[in-house]
Amino acid sequence: MQTFLNDLIRFQELELHYTAQYPLAEPLSKFYLAFGLAKLLKIVEEAQGRRIVFRQGQTAGGLGYSFE
Numbered sequence: 001m002q003t004f005l006n007d008l009i010r011f012q013e014l015e016l017h018y019t020a021q022y023p024l025a026e027p028l029s030k031f032y033l034a035f036g037l038a039k040l041l042k043i044v045e046e047a048q049g050r051r052i053v054f055r056q057g058q059t060a061g062g063l064g065y066s067f068e
Contacts, residue, residue, distance in 0.1 A: 007037055014044045022051050034063045 015028045028040060031054060035043065043052060043065060050067040057064075 004037070007041060011037060011041055011044075014041070018044060018052075021049070025051060026054065028052070031063070 011028075018025070018028060028044065031040060047067050052065055053068055054063060054065050056062060
């Protein structure tokens with residue numbers, strides 16, 4: 001349980017930083033159900049400061065992402 005809470009706090013910090021950097025971007029938490037917390041953390045870390053673009057229909061699950 002502690003690991004989940006730590007991940008949730010880390011995600012909140014990353015999302016606040018991301019939102020400050022890209023104020024017009026969709027909130028990352030909007031994609032929680034599609035990707036889950038662990039995957040969202042990986043996506044944000046993989047972005048390395050780039051803007052994350054979520055797109056419908058890129059994968060079998062129906063939602064994909066890329067970086068700009």
